[in-house]
Amino acid sequence: MQTSTAAFPKKFDLLTPIISNEQVAQDHYLLRCACPEIARGALPGQFIHVLISQAGVLQAASLLLRRPFTIFTVEGEQISMLYQIIGEGTEVLSHLKPGDPLRVLGPLGNTFHIPLDLHPAIIVGGGAGIASLMLLAIALRKSGVRTLGLVASMNRARLLSVAELKRIGVEMHIATDDGSVGHHGFVTEILTQILEQPHAHELSQPMIYACGPDGMLRAVTKIAQDYRIPTQLAMENRMGCAMGVCLGCVCKVRMPDGGFEYQRVCTEGPVFNAAEIVW
Numbered sequence: 001m002q003t004s005t006a007a008f009p010k011k012f013d014l015l016t017p018i019i020s021n022e023q024v025a026q027d028h029y030l031l032r033c034a035c036p037e038i039a040r041g042a043l044p045g046q047f048i049h050v051l052i053s054q055a056g057v058l059q060a061a062s063l064l065l066r067r068p069f070t071i072f073t074v075e076g077e078q079i080s081m082l083y084q085i086i087g088e089g090t091e092v093l094s095h096l097k098p099g100d101p102l103r104v105l106g107p108l109g110n111t112f113h114i115p116l117d118l119h120p121a122i123i124v125g126g127g128a129g130i131a132s133l134m135l136l137a138i139a140l141r142k143s144g145v146r147t148l149g150l151v152a153s154m155n156r157a158r159l160l161s162v163a164e165l166k167r168i169g170v171e172m173h174i175a176t177d178d179g180s181v182g183h184h185g186f187v188t189e190i191l192t193q194i195l196e197q198p199h200a201h202e203l204s205q206p207m208i209y210a211c212g213p214d215g216m217l218r219a220v221t222k223i224a225q226d227y228r229i230p231t232q233l234a235m236e237n238r239m240g241c242a243m244g245v246c247l248g249c250v251c252k253v254r255m256p257d258g259g260f261e262y263q264r265v266c267t268e269g270p271v272f273n274a275a276e277i278v279w
């Protein structure tokens with residue numbers, strides 16, 4: 001299985017006003033901005049690289065490097081990103097207001113591969129990882145692909161995107177660490193239950209798509225190997241330039257000849273064939 005390597009559209013570096021930046025769950029925000037050029041070319045799994053400043057002025061040297069965020073949705077000329085407050089950059093970002101300028105580079109990276117005979121797709125999102133799977137879910141449902149959505153969060157207050165995914169017809173399964181909603185435990189336990197009963201779930205040629213914490217991705221990869229299900233992962237390694245130059249984001253990838261090489265999440269990824277990742 002190959003992740004798509006189609007010719008990717010030109011990249012644009014735009015200074016654009018924020019349209020909205022609202023809290024959607026505990027420690028999670030949804031930011032919208034108008035980026036017609038990026039919106040026009042954006043593909044599922046692709047990301048933007050955002051320079052975080054206040055009134056266009058950098059607040060600290062630590063914010064010199066841009067931060068990568070997946071394109072969550074595209075609506076007309078607008079794109080959105082769904083982000084979790086992790087550190088300094090995302091904290092500053094969460095205080096920006098409509099009208100504040102944002103410098104956005106994109107669309108960057110490769111895209112998920114959707115086989116023509118796919119039936120069904122299983123998307124597995126851990127925490128803010130679901131942000132990387134929303135455009136994919138929209139594309140799958142538009143193509144009439146039955147889509148099972150497995151989402152995980154620490155608790156009910158941090159649960160993301162369930163209503164939006166249900167609205168487009170994704171069959172949702174939820175897992176929380178504290179059991180406050182859905183399955184009390186790991187989302188990978190739900191995945192195993194589903195794959196244990198392929199007939200009950202009418203699975204014939206499924207594909208798994210996953211994004212989330214490394215531990216979850218490793219567990220998904222192990223399950224996918226056990227059940228021989230092709231799987232694509234959106235990797236979120238820390239990133240410097242996002243242009244393929246600094247090599248800060250590389251991951252180790254198995255080659256067909258048995259060797260391995262380091263590939264850049266920013267340019268060869270972020271979507272990789274799970275079977276090829278060396279953890």
Ligand SMILES: Cc1cc2nc3c(=O)[nH]c(=O)nc-3n(C[C@H](O)[C@H](O)[C@H](O)COP(=O)(O)OP(=O)(O)OC[C@H]3O[C@@H](n4cnc5c(N)ncnc54)[C@H](O)[C@@H]3O)c2cc1C
Binds near residue numbers: 069085088091132
């Ligand atoms: C291709 C790609 C797409 C992404 N899409 C999204 C998205 O849609 N939504 C979202 O919420 N996040 C996403 N991320 C992660 C996001 O880029 C980081 O959370 C963000 O850069 C953190 O910035 P910060 O300044 O707040 O944190 P920093 O101050 O830079 O770091 C705070 C702490 O978080 C750790 N950290 C920072 N970045 C990462 C990372 N990528 N992986 C693991 N630990 C990290 C640091 O080591 C440090 O301990 C994506 C990452 C990549 C590579």
